[in-house]
Amino acid sequence: MGNMTLRNLILSTFLISQLTFCKITLGATIEDLGILDKLLKRNYDRRATPTNHLNNTTPTKVYVELFVRSFGSPSPVTMDYKVDLFLRQKWRDERLQSPEFKRPLDLNDPNLVKAIWKPEVYFPNGKEADFQFVTVPNVLVRINPNGDILYMLRLKVTFSCMMDLSKFPLDRQICTMEVASFSKTVEELILEWNPEEPISIKGLGMSQFELQKIVPSKCHEEFQIGNYSCLVAEFHLYRLLGFHLVQSYLPTILMVVISWVSFWMDVNSVPGRVTLGITTLLTVSSKATNQGAIESSYIKALDVWMGSCTAFVFLALLEFTVVNYLWRKECSRNWQRVKAQHSCSADFMQNNHSENIGRSPSNHSMLQMKEKPLGNSIEMSVSNFVDRNDKSHYLGVVDQPVIPVEGINVVEPFASVMNCQPNYKERAKSIDETCRIVFPLSFTLFIILYWSYYLIA
Numbered sequence: 001m002g003n004m005t006l007r008n009l010i011l012s013t014f015l016i017s018q019l020t021f022c023k024i025t026l027g028a029t030i031e032d033l034g035i036l037d038k039l040l041k042r043n044y045d046r047r048a049t050p051t052n053h054l055n056n057t058t059p060t061k062v063y064v065e066l067f068v069r070s071f072g073s074p075s076p077v078t079m080d081y082k083v084d085l086f087l088r089q090k091w092r093d094e095r096l097q098s099p100e101f102k103r104p105l106d107l108n109d110p111n112l113v114k115a116i117w118k119p120e121v122y123f124p125n126g127k128e129a130d131f132q133f134v135t136v137p138n139v140l141v142r143i144n145p146n147g148d149i150l151y152m153l154r155l156k157v158t159f160s161c162m163m164d165l166s167k168f169p170l171d172r173q174i175c176t177m178e179v180a181s182f183s184k185t186v187e188e189l190i191l192e193w194n195p196e197e198p199i200s201i202k203g204l205g206m207s208q209f210e211l212q213k214i215v216p217s218k219c220h221e222e223f224q225i226g227n228y229s230c231l232v233a234e235f236h237l238y239r240l241l242g243f244h245l246v247q248s249y250l251p252t253i254l255m256v257v258i259s260w261v262s263f264w265m266d267v268n269s270v271p272g273r274v275t276l277g278i279t280t281l282l283t284v285s286s287k288a289t290n291q292g293a294i295e296s297s298y299i300k301a302l303d304v305w306m307g308s309c310t311a312f313v314f315l316a317l318l319e320f321t322v323v324n325y326l327w328r329k330e331c332s333r334n335w336q337r338v339k340a341q342h343s344c345s346a347d348f349m350q351n352n353h354s355e356n357i358g359r360s361p362s363n364h365s366m367l368q369m370k371e372k373p374l375g376n377s378i379e380m381s382v383s384n385f386v387d388r389n390d391k392s393h394y395l396g397v398v399d400q401p402v403i404p405v406e407g408i409n410v411v412e413p414f415a416s417v418m419n420c421q422p423n424y425k426e427r428a429k430s431i432d433e434t435c436r437i438v439f440p441l442s443f444t445l446f447i448i449l450y451w452s453y454y455l456i457a
Helices: 002-041 110-115 242-264 270-289 301-351 363-371 374-387 411-418 420-456
Strands: 060-071 080-092 105-107 126-131 139-143 148-160 172-181 189-193 199-201 209-223 226-239
Touching: 002 105, 060 172, 060 226, 080 172, 110 139, 148 172, 172 189, 172 209, 189 209, 189 226, 199 209, 242 270, 242 301, 242 420, 270 301, 301 420
Parallel strands: 060 189, 060 199
Antiparallel strands: 060 080, 080 148, 105 139, 126 148, 139 148, 172 226, 209 226
């Protein structure tokens, strides 16, 4: 029985001590709220700044801090980016200072926010903004015993970011967040960045850009009605090249190199070289067309690259076209000369028909020669000349012997026709061999100049 009585006594003492502690804690919180209510009812005007009682000669300093939870990649189409952030503002209001506070008061009461003075700030370059209400209004007011106040909001803001895409996709962008006073001029309110850590970023990851550095600075909003304090945070971003290297640069380089294969193909492979040139040209052109999602009134770095690659492929196709044209033009001139000389020979033989009739095997053979068209006669003469190995000057017509004509050389024109194609092949091979060196060197020089200009300049 004695042990039971002692145990009950100890348990009762412990319970009484816990209840007393809870009562003291709860009483302190209620007392603090009561003290706060008295301070708000006693000569407190939320329309006046905390330094208004100093004859409005000293502006109120508000320290601003941004805590960025998410940062969306800037869009080159809409010229903006979305941010989920906490806006923290700190200032001192001596009207809410009381040594009777036992602890700082953390309150999430929209009515209290309406009852106290707070800086009326806004985002000058903000396009859209949403206040978070899930699951409660995301607002916090912390009142310290010395009168320091922390006012924190959670917002989703879409900021404008006017980007220069002349170096896209090798560009570097500077996107800003601006915080400025809306209704109080610099004579009443001055905004300052928090000296310890003005801008904090947690878990920042963007699909197209990488953050290089953050530069907080001050700015001024000047209007006709007055000057207003302003803060700006500059986010220096540079674009990641992995996607564009795989999707744009490497495929076009391969297409340009493939177009050079035609320089090693035979000059007479007209279907193969034309097909290769047109295929690579269409591939590069379609690749350049697919980059038109980003519209701009000026030329971008990617447009310069695509246009240059298209030009190199087109020049490779044009090289074969020029060579083929020159060959056909040279052979045509030689053929016209042979026809002219053959026509003169035929007229001369016709005029001397009566004198040389005895040398012909029969009048019927000469009649066949007269009735044959000139073009067929030339073709048959060339074929008969190639088949015969003797050195006599004969003009064969359907394997019939012809009358030798003194003073007229019929073999020389045909020899020039037979030597036309070999001469063309030598010139074509010379041009192709030159292009095998000129095209790769030119394209390599272009790549060096391109990357040096857009990455260094």
